[in-house]
Amino acid sequence: MKNYTERDKKHLWHPLTQHGLNPDHLPLVSARGSYLYDDRGKAYIDGISSWYTCMYGHCNPEITSRVKQQLDQLDQVVFSGFTHPPAIELSEKLVEILPEGINKIFFSDNGSTSVDVAIKMALQYHFNRGEKRNKIVALENAFHGDTFGAMSVSGLSVYNGPFEDFLLEIERIPVPDDLNMDALEMRFKQILEDQDVAAFIFEPLVQGAAAMHMYPAAHLDVLMELARSHGALTIADEVMTGFGKTGRNFASDYLKEGPDIICLSKSLTAGVAPMALTCCSQNVFGAFYDKEVSKGFFHGHTYSANPLACAAALAGMDLLATETIQDSIQRIAERHLQFEAEVKKHPMVKSTRSLGVIFALDLDIETERYGNLRDRLYRFFMDQGVFLRPLGNTIYLLPPFTIAEQELTLLYASILNCLEMLSHE
Ligand SMILES: *Cc1c(COP(=O)(O)O)cnc(C)c1O
DSSP states (O other), X not given: OOOHHHHHHHHOXXXXXXXXXXXXXXXXXXXXXXXXXXXXXXXXXXXXXXXXXXXXXXXXXXXHHHHXXXXXXXXXXOSSSOOOHHHHHHHXXXXXXXXXXXXXXXXXXXXXXXXXXXXXXXXXXXXXXXXXXXXXXEETTOOOOSSHHHHHHOSOOTTOGGGGGGSOOEEEEOOOOTTTHXXXXXXXXXXXXXXXXXXXXXXXXXXXXXXXXXXXXXHHXXXXXXXXXXXXXXXXXXXXXXXXXXSSSOGGGGSSXXXXXXXXXXXXXXXXXXXXXXXXXXXXXXXXXXXXXXXXXXXXXXXXXXXXXXXXXXXXXXXXXXXXXXXXXXXXXXXXXXXXXXXXXXXXXXXXXXXXXEEEEEEOSOGGGGSSHHHHHHHHHHHTTEEOOOBTTEEEEOOOTTOOHHHHHHHHHHHHHHHHHHHTO
């Protein structure tokens, strides 16, 4: 009994989906390397690494073998009162590569919870020190996740209506650019002076959900320095940018001074298991360290530091450190730059940007004229055997580090085909 698409509709409620519009969900039955395979055997190149998770390719035996080993050793334990080698090793490996000063690792289950944890940490940090600071400053068009704290700091969600009365107190500032920076600096300073700001949260250098919008590290340095000098903690949400995607291990590595707190998830476990980390400095940890129980951080998830997820993360980090993967990241970055130089001359292209393995282009078209552009682009690419998720009029790539030269060529070719198709309308 196959017929997955029809059976799916019976009991399943999919994320980010209006089922009333009667969408079909394509059944995928296997994946390997850069490819996804549907139930009829059609292959699709995974051009966005399944939402930036499977950066070492799907079902990579170097990852899965380590998880299988762990599965026969220790499957799951309570992480309160117990500890275990995979979590310990992971913390040691992470602290080696995390920005200077970040040396405490707190586990949770997904990107949103890593942000909620960061926000709670920041609020309690001040509370424990006897200061009442209630405001969080976040960037416009930010995306930090879908739980209440993460949703509060996100500026993108147009579907937050039902929850607006229940969100945290947020002050939102524009994303810095060369034109607005002077005014922004003044405005941010004013906010920091007038209000009790607990923390400043941002996606460093690349706002993923805002169609891979990029902004310069130097401007972020200025804003972070302002926050620091007013006693607010800085929170870098590297759930998307973490682990090599920007060309360095972390986007924060481009900054002059690291943040106080870093959120990690997505490719942390190489796409094998859900897990997230909120990593912080000794200074943050120190505000919780006391003989008084109530000053502790009373937040915990049942599956915190699941050993299988830790094993996957360790395998992923070992791969990331190899010359093969590091060379690959540089190779993809260079090919993106070459493609960018070529494609930006196309009359259908308004602008392009790239950083590390991230490439994005904006189409020079009025979306209204093209009907449901996003769905049409999505279907065009899928027909060509390429899985991409265009956002508005932006097409972007974030391929696995392990993608082969000819597979990358196919991704670029499909984009060129798409531009041709659009220019003949
Ligand atoms: C995806 C994402 C999140 C949310 O992570 P989930 O695992 O989907 O909850 C938060 N922040 C950023 C920057 C993300 O890209």
